[in-house]
Amino acid sequence: MALTFYYGSGSPYAWRVWLALEHKAIGYELKTISFSAGDLKKPEFLKINPRQKVPAITDGDLALYESAAIVEYLDEQYASRKQLIPGNTKQRAVIRRLVREADEYCAHALERLVDQVLFTPQDKWNAGEIASARTALERELGIFEGYLSGDYLAGELSAADITLYPMIALCLRMEKKKPDLDVRSAIGPKLGAWMKRIEALPYFDKTYPPHWKAKP
Numbered sequence: 328m329a330l331t332f333y334y335g336s337g338s339p340y341a342w343r344v345w346l347a348l349e350h351k352a353i354g355y356e357l358k359t360i361s362f363s364a365g366d367l368k369k370p371e372f373l374k375i376n377p378r379q380k381v382p383a384i385t386d387g388d389l390a391l392y393e394s395a396a397i398v399e400y401l402d403e404q405y406a407s408r409k410q411l412i413p414g415n416t417k418q419r420a421v422i423r424r425l426v427r428e429a430d431e432y433c434a435h436a437l438e439r440l441v442d443q444v445l446f447t448p449q450d451k452w453n454a455g456e457i458a459s460a461r462t463a464l465e466r467e468l469g470i471f472e473g474y475l476s477g478d479y480l481a482g483e484l485s486a487a488d489i490t491l492y493p494m495i496a497l498c499l500r501m502e503k504k505k506p507d508l509d510v511r512s513a514i515g516p517k518l519g520a521w522m523k524r525i526e527a528l529p530y531f532d533k534t535y536p537p538h539w540k541a542k543p
Contacts, residue, residue, distance in 0.1 A: 339493030425487035
């Protein structure tokens with residue numbers, strides 16, 4: 328039975344899994360979930376993820392959610408393909424640490440911005456909360472800028488890179504709704520060059536959020 332990937336356009340967590348599937352050249356059936364149509368609450372999806380979130384996958388008799396867990400599963404279950412957590416024990420530990428840092432610190436700042444800019448009516452935006460979240464994001468991007476000493480965060484392309492990139496991309500996307508958010512100025516030169524390397528990956532365009540292509 329083919330792997331099925333449940334995806335929501337624009338979700339940085341779902342994007343991470345899509346990049347992983349493409350990087351490892353794993354065959355899959357893509358099922359796009361409509362948030363507005365209530366797909367997350369439908370009984371058939373609740374059986375896969377009772378937390379009503381994307382991403383999720385089914386692979387044979389396994390149903391799995393939480394993007395970091397999915398990426399690790401894909402890397403281990405399809406170990407003969409290109410690795411996303413490569414190297415020796417110490418190298419893999421560093422990659423897992425970077426993933427955890429992105430999920431804990433960058434994502435926290437991101438989700439504060441998303442809550443305000445994307446999910447709150449503009450006339451009810453909390454300027455103080457937005458400024459505080461933007462400051463927290465800038466601090467985290469500065470830390471990751473300092474981590475970069477080569478082409479990617481941990482040597483070769485890894486789970487750390489496909490975790491962080493979609494988060495930054497979504498922050499940049501929010502500038503279209505709130506230009507003075509000015510996330511771009513918080514991205515240092517090394518992170519900027521790193522982003523271009525991610526965007527040059529042969530499968531990047533395939534995974535770019537479809538509704539971002541349709542709307543400016």
